[in-house]
Structure formats: C-alpha cells, structure tokens
Amino acid sequence: MEYLDFLKGLHDAVRPRAYLEIGLRHGDSLALADCPSLGVDPAFNLRVELGDNVKLLRETSDEYFGREKPRKPVGGKHFDLAFIDGMHLAEFALRDFIGVERLSPWTGVIVFDDILPRTVEEANRDRRTRAWTGDVYKVLGILARHRPDLICLRVGTQPTGLLLVLALDPANRALSLRQDLLLEQMVVPDPQDVPADVLERRGVLEPETVLASRVWPVLRDLRDLQTSRRAGVRDLRRTARRDLGRVSPGALRRLLPA
Numbered sequence: 001m002e003y004l005d006f007l008k009g010l011h012d013a014v015r016p017r018a019y020l021e022i023g024l025r026h027g028d029s030l031a032l033a034d035c036p037s038l039g040v041d042p043a044f045n046l047r048v049e050l051g052d053n054v055k056l057l058r059e060t061s062d063e064y065f066g067r068e069k070p071r072k073p074v075g076g077k078h079f080d081l082a083f084i085d086g087m088h089l090a091e092f093a094l095r096d097f098i099g100v101e102r103l104s105p106w107t108g109v110i111v112f113d114d115i116l117p118r119t120v121e122e123a124n125r126d127r128r129t130r131a132w133t134g135d136v137y138k139v140l141g142i143l144a145r146h147r148p149d150l151i152c153l154r155v156g157t158q159p160t161g162l163l164l165v166l167a168l169d170p171a172n173r174a175l176s177l178r179q180d181l182l183l184e185q186m187v188v189p190d191p192q193d194v195p196a197d198v199l200e201r202r203g204v205l206e207p208e209t210v211l212a213s214r215v216w217p218v219l220r221d222l223r224d225l226q227t228s229r230r231a232g233v234r235d236l237r238r239t240a241r242r243d244l245g246r247v248s249p250g251a252l253r254r255l256l257p258a
Contacts, residue, residue: 013216016080023086065099088134116161
C-alpha cells in the first residue's frame with residue numbers, strides 16, 4: 001500500500017478534530033485532511049489545491065514550536081493526528097516529535113515518514129540518491145531506550161515505511177532533558193550503520209492489518225469520554241497487543257543502536 005493511501009485510511013480511522021503536518025512539500029498528504037489543519041514548512045511548493053480548513057505557516061518547525069500560542073491557527077484545538085515529514089535527519093525528526101507531543105492529547109497519534117530506508121545509501125545524512133530517507137530510522141532506537149511507555153507501530157507502506165506512535169504523554173520530558181546526549185549519539189559520519197532489521201523490514205506490520213485494528217475505535221472512545229491516560233492506556237495497549245503483536249518500542253532495543 002502506498003503511504004498516501006494509508007494516511008487517508010488513518011484519517012478515516014482516527015477522525016481527528018485537528019491535524020498538524022511538519023514538512024508539507026507539495027501538499028499531497030495535507031490535502032487528505034478534512035478537519036481544521038495546519039501545515040508548517042519554510043519552503044513549501046504547493047501542487048494541489050487545499051481546502052479552507054487548512055492554514056499554512058512558511059517557517060521552520062523550531063520557529064513554530066517557539067510560538068506563544070502554537071495551536072491558535074486551529075482555534076486552540078489539540079492535534080489528534082500529526083505527520084512528521086520535515087528534515088530527513090534524526091535530530092530534527094526527534095525535535096519535531098518532542099514539539100508535537102507537547103501539543104497533542106494522550107490519545108493523539110504521531111506519524112513519522114521514511115523510517116524504513118531500502119539501502120544504506122538511501123539512509124545517508126548527506127543526500128546522494130534521488131529517493132532519500134536520511135537517518136530518520138534512528139528515532140526507533142531512541143524511543144526504544146528512552147520512551148518505553150509509548151506504543152510504536154512500524155508499518156510497511158511504500159516506498160519507505162511509516163512509524164505510528166500512540167499512548168502519548170505530553171508532560172513527559174525524558175527526551176527533551178537528554179537532547180544533547182542524544183545528539184552526540186545520532187550525528188555520525190556516513191555511511192550509516194543501518195541495522196538489517198530495518199533494511200529487511202523484519203517485524204513490520206502490514207498496512208491493511210493496522211487500519212483494520214480495533215485500536216482505532218478504542219482510541220476514539222477514550223478520547224470522546226475524556227478518559228485520563230492513567231485510566232485508559234492499559235486498555236489501548238491491550239487492544240494493540242491483541243491485534244498487532246508486540247507494540248512497545250522496548251522490543252526494538254536489541255535491534256537498533258541508540
């Protein structure tokens with residue numbers, strides 16, 4: 001399944017009240033949203049028509065997250081769904097995750113693009129190929145070690161996979177407090193040491209299986225009932241484990257370098 005088709009299905013499954021996209025490029029994925037939506041990109045070049053529900057900010061994600069009221073463009077709503085597809089470098093992707101989680105409810109869903117490079121060259125930090133993921137895949141290892149409380153779903157979409165992160169905790173500061181240490185671990189010269197499990201897509205979920213999961217109606221019910229994270233995360237995790245298998249990022253710890 002192509003990633004845009006999967007994202008369309010995810011919008012239908014999550015039914016977000018507000019949507020955020022970091023790195024919108026030509027606007028193809030942003031055009032899938034029919035709720036109040038915000039796209040952030042310093043150099044977007046639209047090739048599709050966007051609806052009146054969409055607001056655009058021509059600025060970097062760091063500038064956006066530094067705003068006094070970053071949710072103001074969508075009427076103050078929290079983002080139930082967000083797509084991170086900005087700079088294809090691990091440290092930027094991680095920083096975007098930290099910023100997006102802070103603006104999301106615990107029932108929100110954050111999606112990373114390009115977490116399954118097909119070759120070592122495609123994962124280079126210095127772009128040398130036409131199709132390029134950069135080293136965003138390293139986010140898998142970081143979440144495995146430092147945020148085992150999250151639910152992580154690696155989805156085998158075409159061309160280069162997606163990572164869905166659930167059971168968010170907007171108050172958690174584990175990643176932001178360790179950013180300097182993580183930066184030292186992530187930024188290394190090319191070629192990158194891409195684990196075989198990433199290149200060969202071991203343990204990756206089928207897109208159709210993920211979209212058909214009971215996770216989404218459970219997530220919506222928890223959101224609509226305003227269930228607290230403490231009270232609801234066990235039900236969400238149990239449903240995800242039953243339908244999709246091992247979903248904790250901790251399961252990736254042995255596979256990926258920090």
